[in-house]
Amino acid sequence: MSETINFKIDGQSVSVPKGTTVMQAAYQMKIKIPHFCWHPGLSVAGVCRFCLVKVEGRPKLEIACNLQASEGMEILTDTPEVKEAHKWALEFHLVNHPLDCPICDQAGECGLQNYYMEVGKYQSQMERPKVLKPKALDVGGDLVLDTERCILCSRCVRFEKEVTKSEALGIFDRGDHAIIGTYPGKKIEHKYTTNLVDICPVGAFTSKDFRFKQRVWFLKDKQSVCPGCSTGCSIDLFAKEQTGTYYRIKPREGESNGYWMCDTGRGMYRHLNIETRQRFHYVSKNGQKIDIDQKESLNQLASKIKEVGPEHVSLLVSAQYTNEEYEAFFDFFVGKLGVKKVYQWREPTEKLNDFDGILLRGDRNSNTHGLMATLKKYGVGNQKIGNEFDIAVSSAAKVVIALVPEIPATFPSLQSNLQTLVSLNFVSFWTVNSEIEKIKGAKHVVPVKGFSEKKGSFTNHFGKLGHLTSPFVSVIEGINCVASTTRKLSEYF
Amino acid sequence: MNSSNNSSIFSEKLKTVIEKELTRYETKRSAILPICHAIQDECGWVQEKHIDALEKEYSLNRIQVKEVLTFYKAYKQSEPKKFEIEFCDNIVCCMMGAKDAMAKIEELIEKQGVNSEFGLKGVPCLGVCDQAPAMLVNKDRHHKITNENVEKVLSRYSSTI
């Protein structure tokens, strides 16, 4: 029954399956039709009346979001009549809008502002005073709600109903007194709240975590993959490049996540900031910490490995690094040196098979499946997913190279595990975060790059690759990823 | 009759109405309107405990119930006084002097000290624009109310207090 419809938008021909709306087709063709209430991940509401288009041969303008394409239809999105309609639709949306852009956190990425710059720019015609409504309400989760800024598009209401199924938001009262809100005295409780900030086309919902920290136009965003769990949501990471300060994460449309991401994933930028990063190579001698440069550091590690011999070396590997890093790491240690003892380092309390029914998985590692595939390829280690930390500790290797989990927030036992390792013979900690600095006496520490600073890929829960394509430059000088650190180390052999 | 459900705050009669309405429409949501009317008819107004019970006993979403209750002015969400005056404040009644009459009513209530017995609120069109201004006192409809005749109309009620 997949009948095809041929029609035209602004003269461009397109074929779509029957049932496709004009808005959906335009979205795929990257033709912009202004809209507030329509969202590709939600049902059609048709309430903002902003997406009006001209259908050739029909007298009245029609809304594109609820208009099914039919054979031979010709749509025009850019006639004077359409533009005039947009102007008026915008005017009505602005009647009661407080226009507090200078103190609104949405400024710079606000649908109202953007459309005003495109189709508006005129004197307001209204003489009546604006209707005042409650502002700065804490409605739970990451959310602050300003009901005056709301244009009643109902996206948030549909998100609560269709995506989280929590139905925590409603529109109360009516007319120009209609107001968005939770049930009196109740708060939103699910773990997907910041998506409401993203889909709200105006600044009615803003994020507690992000608001007032930065004006968005000072931030640079790059495509990345969330390392918060094995779902591997596609994300955009926002940072101030000059200072290397990361501010927020937003979902990017992707196969594994659709349009959304969870609130846990939103926090995956924090560990990247300099305050919590391992910045220097160091060794400890008689309890004293001595900073050394990379050359000296890798030279010392190479000598140590040569001294004890590869048969007394073991690798303790967490599942939070990229496929490319595992490949280079195992290629050298297992392939070239012949190290045999390889152990997985996983959170002992993890509930591997947990799934919240939306996106978040109990496997809080970005690359469990990539690590398993590499282990299999090199024929080392246990071929089953499982924590082998205790076995690694009791195996009494003379030298342990440990790829420390990158994200302390997803690894509650990190501190206690590090404590245990520091008491061992000789452990070389390769680490993104500076958790190891909280413990005295680590024998050898190597800083490595975080997920935002390198290229590479993670293999997610479904076996699909998520690509880290556009890294930010690290503000930590001379830092390398695990792969190039390994290559540099190999030069001493 | 059926004692398994006797913890319900709804009377047997109300339960029968609710259950019937719930099967009448394609979606449960559509039944919210007549159900709230039935509750209001029997209990005077729709209280929090009713909304709680609708959610617990009949899985009606509380947000949706609240949306309906706040959308329509005809639903009462606070305890009604002995006499509830609902005065139309839409355009035709206003043109014919509704605002003056309402001010007069307020004055009378104040003067006679009957605040605890009389409530007054503006409501949307009552559907009798040709007889404007119009008002309801509980379920009685009154037409062509002006600030001259309103005292007489209301005395019918105040004399029963």
Ligand code: SF4
């Ligand atoms: S709060 Fe935002 S998303 Fe929700 S109805 Fe208002 S404008 Fe739309």
Ligand code: SF4
């Ligand atoms: S579901 Fe997992 S990958 Fe997606 S945002 Fe949450 S933590 Fe990140």
Ligand code: FES
């Ligand atoms: S996008 Fe079509 S009516 Fe809102």
